[in-house]
Amino acid sequence: MKALSTGLVAATLALTGAAQAQDVIKVGVIAPMTGPQAASGQQIMAGAKLYQQLNGTKVGNKTIELIFKDDTGVPDVTRRLAQELIVNDKVAVISGFGLTPLALAVGPVITQAKVPAVIMVAGTSMIVGTSPYFVRVSFTLPQNTAPVAQWAVENGVKSAVSLFSDYGPGLDAAAAFKKRLEAGGGKVMQELKAPLADPDFAPFLQRAKDAKPDALFLFVPAPTAGALMKQVVDRGIPQSGIKVIGPGDVTDDDQLNGMGDGVLGMVTSYNYSAAHDSPENKKFVEEFKKANNGRRPNVIGVGGYDGIHAIYKAIEKNGGNTDGTKLIEAFKGLSWVSPRGPVSIDPETRDIVQNVYVRKVEKKDGELYNVEFKTYENQKDPK
Numbered sequence: 001m002k003a004l005s006t007g008l009v010a011a012t013l014a015l016t017g018a019a020q021a022q023d024v025i026k027v028g029v030i031a032p033m034t035g036p037q038a039a040s041g042q043q044i045m046a047g048a049k050l051y052q053q054l055n056g057t058k059v060g061n062k063t064i065e066l067i068f069k070d071d072t073g074v075p076d077v078t079r080r081l082a083q084e085l086i087v088n089d090k091v092a093v094i095s096g097f098g099l100t101p102l103a104l105a106v107g108p109v110i111t112q113a114k115v116p117a118v119i120m121v122a123g124t125s126m127i128v129g130t131s132p133y134f135v136r137v138s139f140t141l142p143q144n145t146a147p148v149a150q151w152a153v154e155n156g157v158k159s160a161v162s163l164f165s166d167y168g169p170g171l172d173a174a175a176a177f178k179k180r181l182e183a184g185g186g187k188v189m190q191e192l193k194a195p196l197a198d199p200d201f202a203p204f205l206q207r208a209k210d211a212k213p214d215a216l217f218l219f220v221p222a223p224t225a226g227a228l229m230k231q232v233v234d235r236g237i238p239q240s241g242i243k244v245i246g247p248g249d250v251t252d253d254d255q256l257n258g259m260g261d262g263v264l265g266m267v268t269s270y271n272y273s274a275a276h277d278s279p280e281n282k283k284f285v286e287e288f289k290k291a292n293n294g295r296r297p298n299v300i301g302v303g304g305y306d307g308i309h310a311i312y313k314a315i316e317k318n319g320g321n322t323d324g325t326k327l328i329e330a331f332k333g334l335s336w337v338s339p340r341g342p343v344s345i346d347p348e349t350r351d352i353v354q355n356v357y358v359r360k361v362e363k364k365d366g367e368l369y370n371v372e373f374k375t376y377e378n379q380k381d382p383k
């Protein structure tokens with residue numbers, strides 16, 4: 001009798017454990033939380049946590065558990081963490097990826113394991129095409145660059161020098177800019193490529209200034225923007241009559257105030273501004289600041305927030321079924337109103353479709369903001 005009851009208790013406990021495990025859906029979030037790209041991981045984590053804070057942890061009767069991992073910005077670490085999360089923690093989805101090479105590193109892993117991966121930052125066009133299990137909520141560089149190239153054409157830019165980080169998104173941005181500027185009758189005189197790691201911008205900026213172009217087109221990943229723009233301003237480039245432009249990574253909301261008044265008037269185009277005028281964004285910015293000691297959200301923070309939203313909605317659409325092949329289908333065609341504006345996931349490409357705004361740096365209440373003045377609606381990656 002005693003043996004029987006012990007056995008029963010053990011069986012009951014095992015069943016309870018199994019039932020609890022089935023009620024929890026784990027989601028991995030892999031990002032650089034330390035190292036030179038730490039600002040990116042901090043924004044992703046803040047955005048993801050805020051989503052749960054404002055919307056709860058439940059989807060139907062399932063509890064969504066986020067597991068954060070720091071890849072320090074090293075692709076081999078991203079790959080190993082992805083494998084561990086999938087094999088040991090049995091996550092249903094992985095997400096994050098603060099740089100293009102970090103996203104590319106997990107492609108073969110997710111294809112083999114059939115586990116969806118939601119890209120919250122990385123912006124090189126070709127990434128999503130490298131695995132049928134990728135879906136992207138961030139942006140692509142050609143998508144974000146085309147409108148500012150158009151603005152340059154319309155504002156008399158005939159000659160330009162491009163300076164960009166020498167890797168996927170920089171090459172994509174520079175190519176998108178050149179294509180549109182030259183179609184509009186302008187010319188890119190020089191393309192200057194700075195290394196991604198520990199760049200010294202000084203010699204490049206001197207060359208660019210000496211070339212006296214109508215415009216200097218810039219791209220660096222958002223966490224590097226403060227260092228670049230300080231030097232651009234110190235050299236007086238905006239004041240020398242050269243229009244300094246780029247995708248909005250270079251006037252990153254997280255660092256904009258530290259760039260100084262020298263960036264006032266600078267025009268960029270981008271999918272997100274902390275100054276975006278909508279009730280959804282007002283609430284998002286307010287709550288984000290409240291939860292993060294007054295820190296302002298940037299494009300990466302909104303990527304973390306929207307990434308978790310998309311995961312919730314895909315799980316909900318599938319009634320809690322987390323089979324990877326079914327789950328990736330559920331992401332296709334999702335649409336929602338983000339703090340950045342209306343967005344959707346292109347069912348064909350699994351890439352995000354969104355508004356891209358042309359903005360100008362202005363001062364409001366003593367702070368610098370990217371103030372939107374023109375909208376290109378429902379933009380796909382132009383390829």
Ligand code: VNL
Pocket residue numbers: 037040098099100101121122123124169220221222223249
């Ligand atoms: C990338 C593109 C990273 C744009 C960024 O910041 C960015 C990338 C971290 O694809 O590596 O602003």
